[in-house]
Amino acid sequence: MGIILRKGERMEHLINERVKNIEISGIRKFYNLLSKYDDVLSLTIGQPDFQTPQHIKDAAKSALYENKTVYTHNAGLLELRKAASKFVKIKYNLNYNEDEIIVTNGGSEAIDTSLRTILDEGCEVILPCPVYPGYEPIIRLCGAVPVYADVRDSGFKLTPEKIKEKLTSKTRCIILPYPSNPTGAVLTKDELLSIAQIIKDKDVFILSDEIYSELVYDIPHLSIASIESVRNKTIVINGLSKSHSMTGFRIGFIFAPSYITKHALKVHQYNCTCACTISQYAALEALTKGIDDSKYMKTEYKKRRDYVYERLLNMGFEVNKPDGAFYIFPSIKKFNIKSLDFALKLLECKRVAVVPGDAFSSYGEGYIRISYAYSMETLKEALNRIEDFINTQF
Numbered sequence: 001m002g003i004i005l006r007k008g009e010r011m012e013h014l015i016n017e018r019v020k021n022i023e024i025s026g027i028r029k030f031y032n033l034l035s036k037y038d039d040v041l042s043l044t045i046g047q048p049d050f051q052t053p054q055h056i057k058d059a060a061k062s063a064l065y066e067n068k069t070v071y072t073h074n075a076g077l078l079e080l081r082k083a084a085s086k087f088v089k090i091k092y093n094l095n096y097n098e099d100e101i102i103v104t105n106g107g108s109e110a111i112d113t114s115l116r117t118i119l120d121e122g123c124e125v126i127l128p129c130p131v132y133p134g135y136e137p138i139i140r141l142c143g144a145v146p147v148y149a150d151v152r153d154s155g156f157k158l159t160p161e162k163i164k165e166k167l168t169s170k171t172r173c174i175i176l177p178y179p180s181n182p183t184g185a186v187l188t189k190d191e192l193l194s195i196a197q198i199i200k201d202k203d204v205f206i207l208s209d210e211i212y213s214e215l216v217y218d219i220p221h222l223s224i225a226s227i228e229s230v231r232n233k234t235i236v237i238n239g240l241s242k243s244h245s246m247t248g249f250r251i252g253f254i255f256a257p258s259y260i261t262k263h264a265l266k267v268h269q270y271n272c273t274c275a276c277t278i279s280q281y282a283a284l285e286a287l288t289k290g291i292d293d294s295k296y297m298k299t300e301y302k303k304r305r306d307y308v309y310e311r312l313l314n315m316g317f318e319v320n321k322p323d324g325a326f327y328i329f330p331s332i333k334k335f336n337i338k339s340l341d342f343a344l345k346l347l348e349c350k351r352v353a354v355v356p357g358d359a360f361s362s363y364g365e366g367y368i369r370i371s372y373a374y375s376m377e378t379l380k381e382a383l384n385r386i387e388d389f390i391n392t393q394f
Contacts, residue, residue, distance in 0.1 A: 076103025184322020
């Protein structure tokens, strides 16, 4: 007897092939497995464990009670864009006027809108790998081609040499995701200047994802957009999810020259009209009265980073010390086990969840990602369990 298909299933072949060929993020796939287990210590999601500052929540409540619940300008509240302009000027010496800023529904929509604005069928985008899994699917949905630069032997940093190896006549964009998820790598001033030097005369965009810019520990954050020779071809992505612990507010920003934003605004408009109005008023509070809210969080994350790094070293892991974000990416190659198998075994044996490195492209195989955006108490217990796991299993 043949299989009887429901009507909708019989039509699945009509679904867009590009959509069918992309997958749910490996981070989320593994996170979703946790529901099958009890008492799991999860070090998986990049979700700050700090509460959104009270004054920001109060601003959101005030906006609601004052009936500020209507559409805003497609690009976002003018006063918010002005505040964002002032914020990045003070923090990173970036110069953008309100017409060069779009308020988006989180950094994810900012990335999607930007890439859909600049990519055409068949063009290429250079990505440093291992890399956050949110870029590749959008590139493919645009009909463009991701080109992977292996940065495992350069401290997880994209270098001019690695860019030169991948540049072709089809290259449309280079993505600089620094501070990096999953590695915590940060580019220095000299490293950014050297990249700018080889790109400045080429018709290639730079997408600089700086969502973790407020969480850089030992050197100041520098944006490649502050380098005048490439400012006119750079799109900066930022937002408030990590800096102000506002993940659920979904506020991101595109900063780019007006010849880019005037077209990106069309993509944004037809996608969502505008970002949530209540969230925009909360964001206005965050960027003005809360301009330094991230300082306390950064201090605490740095303590956690140092603790986790030292513990992993003492366990015998090979690991780079992260300079930013709140992730660390130790190698598990010496255990001769696939990253997914390691993570599953750790979950089953010790009820500790980490993200397999292959969630960050095939170049992440042989690593695991640990998020230290968790309390010190959670980190200590989780690392005790990891230590016991490797001592008993390997």
